[in-house]
Amino acid sequence: MSAVRTPATREELAELLRAASAEGTPVGIRGGGSASRRGPVTDPPARAISTAGLARILSHEPADLTVTVEAGCPLGELQAALAARGQTWMQAGARPGATVGGVLSTAASSHRRLRYGPVRDSLLQVVLATGDGRIISAGGKTVKGVAGYDIPRLVVGALGTLGVIVEVTLKLWPVPASSGWFTATGDVARLAELGEALRRELHLPAAVLLEPGRLSVEVIGPPADLVPPDGMAAGDAPAAPAWDAEMTVGVPPTRLPALAADLEALGLPYVAELGVGTCRVGVATPGHVAAVRDTAIAHEGHAVVADAPPELRDDPWGPPPPGVALMGRLRDAFDPAHILNPGLFIGDAVRSVA
Amino acid sequence: MATIPLSAVDRFRDILGTDRVLEQHTERLLYGKDGSIAEGDCGLVLLCETTDEVSACMRAAHELGLPVVPRGSGTGLAGGAIPLDGSVVLSVARMRRVISVDPETPCAWVEPGVLNLDVTTGVRHLGLHYAPDPSSQAACSIGGNVATNAGGPHCLASGVTSQHILGMEIVLPDGEVLTVGGPAPDPPGYDLRGFIVGGEGTLGVVTKVCVRLMRDAPTVTTLLVDFPSVTSAGAAVRDVIAEGVIPAAMEMMDRTMVRAVEQFVHAGLPVDSAALLLVEVDGTPAQVADQAAAVERICRDSGAASVRTARDEAERALFWKARKNAFGAVARIAPNYYLHDCVVPRTRLVEVLENIAAIGERHGLIIMNVFHAGDGNLHPLIAFDRRDPVQVEKVFAAGKDIIEACVAVGGTLSGEHGIGLEKRDYMPLQFAPLDLDAQCRAREAFDPDGRLNPRKVLPAGAKCGELILDAGSLPEGTWL
Numbered sequence: 001m002s003a004v005r006t007p008a009t010r011e012e013l014a015e016l017l018r019a020a021s022a023e024g025t026p027v028g029i030r031g032g033g034s035a036s037r038r039g040p041v042t043d044p045p046a047r048a049i050s051t052a053g054l055a056r057i058l059s060h061e062p063a064d065l066t067v068t069v070e071a072g073c074p075l076g077e078l079q080a081a082l083a084a085r086g087q088t089w090m091q092a093g094a095r096p097g098a099t100v101g102g103v104l105s106t107a108a109s110s111h112r113r114l115r116y117g118p119v120r121d122s123l124l125q126v127v128l129a130t131g132d133g134r135i136i137s138a139g140g141k142t143v144k145g146v147a148g149y150d151i152p153r154l155v156v157g158a159l160g161t162l163g164v165i166v167e168v169t170l171k172l173w174p175v176p177a178s179s180g181w182f183t184a185t186g187d188v189a190r191l192a193e194l195g196e197a198l199r200r201e202l203h204l205p206a207a208v209l210l211e212p213g214r215l216s217v218e219v220i221g222p223p224a225d226l227v228p229p230d231g232m233a234a235g236d237a238p239a240a241p242a243w244d245a246e247m248t249v250g251v252p253p254t255r256l257p258a259l260a261a262d263l264e265a266l267g268l269p270y271v272a273e274l275g276v277g278t279c280r281v282g283v284a285t286p287g288h289v290a291a292v293r294d295t296a297i298a299h300e301g302h303a304v305v306a307d308a309p310p311e312l313r314d315d316p317w318g319p320p321p322p323g324v325a326l327m328g329r330l331r332d333a334f335d336p337a338h339i340l341n342p343g344l345f346i347g348d349a350v351r352s353v354a
Numbered sequence: 355m356a357t358i359p360l361s362a363v364d365r366f367r368d369i370l371g372t373d374r375v376l377e378q379h380t381e382r383l384l385y386g387k388d389g390s391i392a393e394g395d396c397g398l399v400l401l402c403e404t405t406d407e408v409s410a411c412m413r414a415a416h417e418l419g420l421p422v423v424p425r426g427s428g429t430g431l432a433g434g435a436i437p438l439d440g441s442v443v444l445s446v447a448r449m450r451r452v453i454s455v456d457p458e459t460p461c462a463w464v465e466p467g468v469l470n471l472d473v474t475t476g477v478r479h480l481g482l483h484y485a486p487d488p489s490s491q492a493a494c495s496i497g498g499n500v501a502t503n504a505g506g507p508h509c510l511a512s513g514v515t516s517q518h519i520l521g522m523e524i525v526l527p528d529g530e531v532l533t534v535g536g537p538a539p540d541p542p543g544y545d546l547r548g549f550i551v552g553g554e555g556t557l558g559v560v561t562k563v564c565v566r567l568m569r570d571a572p573t574v575t576t577l578l579v580d581f582p583s584v585t586s587a588g589a590a591v592r593d594v595i596a597e598g599v600i601p602a603a604m605e606m607m608d609r610t611m612v613r614a615v616e617q618f619v620h621a622g623l624p625v626d627s628a629a630l631l632l633v634e635v636d637g638t639p640a641q642v643a644d645q646a647a648a649v650e651r652i653c654r655d656s657g658a659a660s661v662r663t664a665r666d667e668a669e670r671a672l673f674w675k676a677r678k679n680a681f682g683a684v685a686r687i688a689p690n691y692y693l694h695d696c697v698v699p700r701t702r703l704v705e706v707l708e709n710i711a712a713i714g715e716r717h718g719l720i721i722m723n724v725f726h727a728g729d730g731n732l733h734p735l736i737a738f739d740r741r742d743p744v745q746v747e748k749v750f751a752a753g754k755d756i757i758e759a760c761v762a763v764g765g766t767l768s769g770e771h772g773i774g775l776e777k778r779d780y781m782p783l784q785f786a787p788l789d790l791d792a793q794c795r796a797r798e799a800f801d802p803d804g805r806l807n808p809r810k811v812l813p814a815g816a817k818c819g820e821l822i823l824d825a826g827s828l829p830e831g832t833w834l
Contacts, residue, residue: 063596063701064730086598107540118539120548121517136792140766140784142697144514144729146503146552147767147777147784148811149793153516153548157540174598196458203572203638224640252537254458277539301538321543323532329799330544334792346543 003046004030008053010127010135010166016049017164018133021337029160029341031102032074034095037245038106038159041310042343051101054166057081065172066124066141071101071165083175090173091119101165106306107157112206114199114275115220120156122171128155128163131335141169154330161345162334179206180226183235184215188264191215192257192274194231199275202229208274209238210260243269243282245308247292251301253277262295277301286312293318317346357440358398362418366400369410374401374448385425385443389490390433390776391692391740392832396423397440403448405523405531405561412559413529415442421805422527424555426466426498429490431693432774434502434554438809438831444559446497452476453562459537460567461520466497466560470504473565482567485512488770489678496563503552505770507603507677508634510728512568514770516551523562524550527801536564549796554772555807557800571636574602575646576664576673579631579653580624584608584711584723587629588704590656591727594633595700599648604728605632605677610687611722611735618683621676624660631658631727632677680724681735687720688737692749696760697769700730709759710734717752719745731769732760740834754826758783773811775832779825781813790816 007013020027026045030036030052051072058068062085069078075089075098082088092100093108102108109119125139128151138151155162184194188210195208195215206218216238219226228234251259253275260272260279268291269282281292281303289305289312296303297318305316328347331338342348358377366375376382376399385396397420402408415422421441428435428447437443449465452473456462457480464473470491473484487506488494494504500522505514512518521535535547550557581587587606594604607615607630616623623630631653635645650661664670684691698706707723710732714721725733734756738745757767761783768777781790794817798804809831814822824830 061699061701063592064699065595066699107545117513117517120545121513130792134788134792136789137786138789138792140697141764142699142730142766142769144505144509144697144726144731144769145766146505146514146770146772148773148781148789149796150503150516150549150552151792151796153545154796156545156548158544162544173600200569203569203641221638222640222644225638248540250539250541252456252459254456254537277537302541304542317542321534321541323534323546324543326526326532326546326799327544330549330796333795333799 004048004050006050006053010054010129013049013054013164013166014129014133014135017129017131020047020339021132024337025339026342027339029164031072031099031105032097034097035102035106035108035307037307037309038305039313039316039344040349041313045342049164051099051164058167060085062087066143066169067172068141068167068169069100070167071099073100075100075103082172086175087172088175089122089170090116091122093119100168104156104165104168105158105160111209111273112218113273114208115204115206116173120153123152123156123168124171125169126152126155126165127167129166130163131337131340135166143171159344160341161331163340176220178223178226179218179220181235181237182217182219182228182232184232185213188212188261192260195274196257198229210272210274211238212264212269214238238271241269241271241280241282245283245312246306247281247283247289247303248306249279249281249292249296249301249303251277251296251299255299255301259295259299266291268292283308283312286314317349320346358420358442362420363398365414365418366398366411369407369414370400370402376401386437388433388435389429389431390436390774391690391834392433392436392775392828393834394436394438394832395440396437396443398442400442400444401448402444402446405525408444408446408525408559408561409529409531411444412525412527415805416528421808423807424501424559426495426501427469427493429494430498430502430772430774431695432768432772433776433829434772434774434807434810436775436832441808446559446561447495449561456537457482460569461537461564462567463562463564464496466495466500466563468496470494470496470499477567481570483570484565485509485518485568486515489681496565497560500551500560500563501553501555502772503770505726505731507605507726510604510726511600511602516548518566519547519551519563520566521547521564522550522560524558524560526558527803527806554774554811556797556811557806573639573642574634574636574670575642576670577633577646577649578662578673579633579658580627580660581629581631581658584629584707585704586657587631588707590631590653590658592700592703593652593656594649595728597648597652599645601633601645601649601728602636603632603634606630606723606725606727607677607680608723610720611680611724614683614686614722615676615680617686619676619679621672623676632673677724684722684735684737688739690738690740692736692738692753694732694734694753694756695768695771696757696765697729697731698760698763698765702763703727703730706732706760706763710756713752713755713759717748719748719752721752726769746834750826750828775810775829778811778829779813779823782821782823787821
C-alpha cells in the first residue's frame with residue numbers, strides 16, 4: 001500500500017510533483033478511484049497523490065453557461081450545484097464516486113453523446129500541474145476560443161500521464177425541460193435495424209442504445225415530440241450494467257449493428273451506442289478480452305480494457321495506434337521524468353513489448 | 355528578398371515537375387499575402403497534388419533545412435499563411451478530391467483543398483450538411499479550416515471545426531505520413547486529432563480530412579429583430595442564453611454595418627435600426643415553435659422595435675446573404691478593413707460593445723460590428739485606407755485597445771480566426787510565460803527544428819520566457 005498525499009493547494013501539489021520528478025519516483029494520481037482498474041498490471045507506485053483536497057466549485061456563471069471547478073470535486077456534487085440553477089454538465093459520463101478530473105482524464109462521455117458530443121468538447125480551459133511541477137493554464141474561459149494550442153483536448157483521455165488536472169472551466173447546457181425514453185424488445189437484427197432507422201428519422205435523438213433483447217431511445221424536446229416512434233413504447237432508462245469487468249469498443253457507427261450481432265454470438269452482454277460507434281462490453285475471462293478485441297478489429301475498430309481485475313489486463317490496449325512515437329514526445333514535454341501514473345501511458349506498453 | 359538555392363529548386367522539380375514549382379518573382383508575390391492586411395516574402399511555391407508529393411517535398415525541405423508554410427485557399431485573416439524571410443509555400447489548393455462520402459455515419463473523407471461550401475453542396479441531395487460555415491465558406495478550404503479551427507454563425511449550437519473533424523492524414527515536418535482518428539471514436543492513446551485542429555500549419559501538413567456531416571433539421575425559422583440601441587440588442591442576446599435557449603445562430607449587426615450591407619445586398623433591412631439581430635432556430639416543428647416564441651418574447655421585453663420572420667426559404671437566404679456579404683460591403687465605406695475576433699463572456703457583451711464604440715471615437719476611426727453575438731464572438735471591423743500611414747497607425751493602436759478591453763473582462767484573443775502573425779505578440783496578455791513555454795514544448799514534439807510555419811502563433815522567446823514583443827504594429831518581416 002502506497003502512501004497517499006492529499007495536497008490542499010495547487011502549489012503544494014506542484015511541489016510534490018517537482019520533488020518526485022527530481023528523485024525519479026513514480027506517482028499514482030487518484031481522483032474518486034471509480035475507474036482505477038485500468039492499464040497493464042504494475043507494482044503499485046511508491047507514492048500516490050489524491051486530488052480530494054482540491055475540490056471547490058470556484059465560480060458558476062449561469063447566464064454564461066460556464067462553471068470553473070477544481071478537479072477533485074465529486075461529479076455528483078457539481079451536478080447537484082448546477083441543477084439547483086437549472087443547468088448540467090451534459091457530456092459527463094457518470095460513475096458513482098467519480099471526480100471532475102477523473103471524468104476528463106478517462107474521457108468518460110455521457111450516454112447522450114449522440115446529440116451533445118463527447119466530453120472533450122465541453123472543456124474550455126484547463127489548469128494543469130505537469131509531471132515536473134509546472135502549473136500551466138491553457139484554453140480560455142469563453143465558450144469559444146482558438147488562442148494557442150489545444151492542450152485541453154490533449155489532456156482529456158490522457159489518464160493523468162501529461163499532468164494532474166487542477167482546475168477546469170466547462171461549457172454547460174440547460175437541464176432539458178422534458179425528455180422521454182422509448183423501448184422495444186426483440187432480436188438483435190430487428191432491433192438494430194429499428195435503431196438505425198430511428199437515428200436517421202428522429203431529429204437529434206439524445207441516445208439510441210442497443211442491448212441484448214432491448215432497444216432504448218431517449219428523446220429530448222417539448223412534450224409534442226415525446227411520442228413513441230413506430231414499434232416502440234414509453235419505457236424507462238436502461239438499468240446500469242451488472243457486469244464487473246468492462247471493455248470499451250470503438251468502431252465506425254455503420255459497423256456497430258454487426259459488432260453487436262457478433263457479441264451476441266459470443267454470449268457477451270453489451271450496451272452499443274448506435275450512431276456514436278462506441279460499445280461497452282461485459283467480460284469475465286482473458287478469452288473474452290481476446291475475442292472482443294478480435295471482433296472490434298474485424299469491424300475496423302479497437303477495444304480497450306476499461307475497468308477490470310488484474311487477470312484481464314495482460315494486454316489492455318491492443319495494437320498501438322498510429323503516432324505512438326509522437327505521443328511519447330508529447331509526454332516528454334509535459335512529464336519529462338515519466339513519473340505520472342506508471343503504465344497508463346500507452347507508449348510504455350509498446351516499449352515493453354518491443 | 356531571400357532566394358532558394360537552385361539545387362533545392364531542382365530537387366522540388368524532380369518531385370513535382372517544372373510546372374508546379376513556381377519561382378518567378380510575380381508568382382511568388384501572390385503567395386506572399388493572405389486574407390490579412392500584411393504582406394510577406396515567399397521564396398518558392400510548391401503546388402502539391404497528392405500525399406506522396408507532400409511527403410516527398412517535406413522530406414526534401416527537411417534535408418535542405420528549409421522553412422515551409424502550408425497554405426490552403428489563403429483566405430485566413432490572421433496572417434497564418436504569410437511566408438516570412440523567403441519561406442517555401444506549400445499549397446494544397448490543388449488537392450480537391452472528395453474521396454468518399456458515407457451517408458450513414460454520416461461522414462466524408464476529403465482532400466484539404468476542397469472548399470468548405472463544396473462539401474455541403476456535394477451532400478445536400480442526401481439531406482446532409484457540413485456545419486461550420488465561415489463567411490468565406492465559398493472560398494476557404496477544409497485544410498485551412500482545420501488549421502485555424504474555423505467557426506461561423508452556425509457554430510453556436512453545433513460547435514466549431516474541432517467538433518466536426520473525426521480524423522485526418524497528416525504529413526509531419528520530416529515527411530512521415532500519419533493517419534490519426536477516423537470514423538471509429540476514441541482510439542487508445544492521446545487525442546492527436548483534437549490537438550492538430552487549430553495547429554495553424556505549425557504541426558504538419560494535413561493531406562486528408564474525415565469530416566463529420568450532420569442531417570438537415572426538419573424545420574428552420576429565421577428571425578430578423580430590429581433594436582433601438584446596441585445595448586438593448588446585447589441585453590436580448592444575454593437574456594436568450596441565460597434562459598437556456600441555444601439558437602442555431604444569433605448574429606448582430608450595428609447601424610453602420612446595416613446601412614453598408616443594405617446598399618450592397620438590397621435585402622430590405624431596416625436601415626434606421628441601431629442594431630439588428632439575426633436569429634435562427636431549427637429542429638422539430640414543436641422545438642422551433644417553442645424556441646422562436648421564446649426568442650421573440652425576450653427580444654420584445656428588451657425593447658425590440660420589430661420582429662420579422664423569414665416567410666420562405668428565399669427570404670431566409672436573403673437574410674443570410676446580407677450577413678455573409680457584410681465584409682464585402684465595407685468596400686463602400688473605405689478601401690481596406692482590419693477585422694478583429696475577440697470573444698468575451700456573454701454577460702459582458704453590452705459593456706464591451708460600448709467600450710469599443712468609445713475606442714473608435716477616441717481614435718477617430720469608423721468601427722463597425724457584425725458578429726456571432728450568441729457565443730460572445732465579437733468582430734469589430736475598422737474601416738481604413740492603407741495608403742494613409744497616419745490612419746494605419748491609428749488602426750493598430752485602436753486594435754490594441756480593443757484586444758486589451760476584451761481580455762480585461764475575461765475574454766480571449768481569437769474565437770475562430772487564429773493567432774497567426776497578427777495576434778502572436780498579444781499572446782502574453784492571455785498566457786503567462788510558463789503557459790507559452792508549455793505550448794512551445796508541445797509544438798516541438800511535432801516540429802523539433804521549428805521549420806514549419808516559423809514565427810507564427812507563439813512570440814519570439816516563448817520557450818525561455820524572454821519574450822520579444824511588438825504588439826500593436828505590423829509584424830516584423832511584413833509590410834503593407
